[in-house]
Amino acid sequence: MQISPDLLFTIAGFPITNTVVTTLITDVILITLVLIVGKSVALKPGKVQNIIETISDYFRETTESIAGERASFIYPWVLSFFLFIVISNLVAQIPGFESIRFHTSSSGHHGVALFRAATSDLNLTLALAVTSVLATHCLSVKHTGIKSYITRFLTFKMFPIFLFVGILEFVNELAKFISFSFRLFGNIFAGEKVMATMYSLCPFGLPLPFIGLELMVALIQAIVFAMLTMAFMHIMTDKSH
Amino acid sequence: MEIIQKFGLETKLFLFQLINFLIIVFILKKFLFKPLKRMLDERKRKIEQSLQDAENAKAALENAGEERKKILADAKVGADKLMASVKASADETKEKTLVEAKSHSQQIIEEAKNKASAEFENMNKQIGKMSVDVSSKILSKVLSELFTEEEKQKLMSRALERIDEKITN
Numbered sequence: 001m002q003i004s005p006d007l008l009f010t011i012a013g014f015p016i017t018n019t020v021v022t023t024l025i026t027d028v029i030l031i032t033l034v035l036i037v038g039k040s041v042a043l044k045p046g047k048v049q050n051i052i053e054t055i056s057d058y059f060r061e062t063t064e065s066i067a068g069e070r071a072s073f074i075y076p077w078v079l080s081f082f083l084f085i086v087i088s089n090l091v092a093q094i095p096g097f098e099s100i101r102f103h104t105s106s107s108g109h110h111g112v113a114l115f116r117a118a119t120s121d122l123n124l125t126l127a128l129a130v131t132s133v134l135a136t137h138c139l140s141v142k143h144t145g146i147k148s149y150i151t152r153f154l155t156f157k158m159f160p161i162f163l164f165v166g167i168l169e170f171v172n173e174l175a176k177f178i179s180f181s182f183r184l185f186g187n188i189f190a191g192e193k194v195m196a197t198m199y200s201l202c203p204f205g206l207p208l209p210f211i212g213l214e215l216m217v218a219l220i221q222a223i224v225f226a227m228l229t230m231a232f233m234h235i236m237t238d239k240s241h
Numbered sequence: 242m243e244i245i246q247k248f249g250l251e252t253k254l255f256l257f258q259l260i261n262f263l264i265i266v267f268i269l270k271k272f273l274f275k276p277l278k279r280m281l282d283e284r285k286r287k288i289e290q291s292l293q294d295a296e297n298a299k300a301a302l303e304n305a306g307e308e309r310k311k312i313l314a315d316a317k318v319g320a321d322k323l324m325a326s327v328k329a330s331a332d333e334t335k336e337k338t339l340v341e342a343k344s345h346s347q348q349i350i351e352e353a354k355n356k357a358s359a360e361f362e363n364m365n366k367q368i369g370k371m372s373v374d375v376s377s378k379i380l381s382k383v384l385s386e387l388f389t390e391e392e393k394q395k396l397m398s399r400a401l402e403r404i405d406e407k408i409t410n
Binding site for chain 1: 246247248249250251253254255256257258259261262263265266268269270272273274276277279280281283284287
């Protein structure tokens with residue numbers, strides 16, 4: 001079973017894989033959304049603006065209810081993660097998405113899939129995890145101060161209990177990279193494989209409930225990633241923690 | 242290392258995805274969330290303003306109602322006062338007119354009485370005069386046959402004096 005994305009071609013030594021193509025499609029969709037809503041943002045919202053406003057309001061209110069005033073700098077990150085992940089997940093749910101083939105020199109008779117869910121590439125999910133964790137730490141330094149930030153991991157108060165707790169915290173932060181990236185990657189990759197299996201077993205009717213399931217997974221994983229980022233940002237920017 | 246290869250982890254792809262996502266975050270923040278937040282704040286401000294205006298209008302309406310009630314009450318009090326004064330004045334005028342009419346009629350009656358008594362006196366005098374004349378004529382006719390001219394004159398003058406006395410009394 002191949003886990004890594006398929007290489008389509010290279011541009012000046014840079015490998016273009018099918019997940020990179022899907023990432024670019026996600027970018028185009030997001031930028032189009034920004035152009036449609038951002039340019040014509042009005043007091044009386046249109047249909048697209050209404051949808052974006054509803055999502056934005058939901059995340060802002062949820063962040064405000066948890067982080068209070070700090071929601072102003074936390075929720076843009078949360079919303080960015082959600083929009084990027086949900087769009088890249090949903091794009092991959094379009095029927096026949098993976099059936100468009102691309103012939104490469106190394107591919108066989110059937111070629112390789114031109115598109116593949118961007119979040120089924122560990123490079124992307126790891127990049128998202130690194131962004132989330134680094135942004136959280138940057139915000140922590142900015143809003144709690146460098147001294148408070150360091151004492152989270154290194155303190156000699158009540159030696160050696162808090163020193164041990166600090167080491168645990170540090171390990172916890174490292175584990176976040178793995179948990180964030182593999183959770184999203186695993187769910188979407190597994191979904192893809194389940195769908196492929198269902199289509200190969202019986203292409204008529206059988207995949208239908210799984211399409212519903214995958215749509216739910218696509219949405220839930222995006223929410224989980226965004227909410228966890230919000231929770232960690234709230235914890236790390238809270239001075240009392 | 243084998244695991245990394247198996248999962249297809251590659252520095253170039255990882256950096257591409259990282260930078261790509263950061264650019265997307267930047268674009269979203271600058272061109273979507275900022276204008277959206279500005280607009281939401283503006284909408285919030287407008288809604289608050291509208292609610293405040295509605296509240297003010299309601300208060301103004303209530304005040305206008307109070308004012309109306311007050312004006313009506315004042316007008317009613319004024320009208321009542323005016324009505325009372327008009328009634329009092331009408332009563333006074335009626336009273337005055339009645340008194341005047343009474344006195345006037347009294348005066349007319351008095352005048353009529355005086356006129357009647359004067360007329361009666363005048364009549365009396367005329368009757369007296371006439372009766373003196375008739376008596377003198379009767380007496381002169383009767384006496385001319387019984388007395389001499391001198392006696393007649395004395396009797397007549399005495400009789401006439403008596404008549405005059407009676408009349409004057």
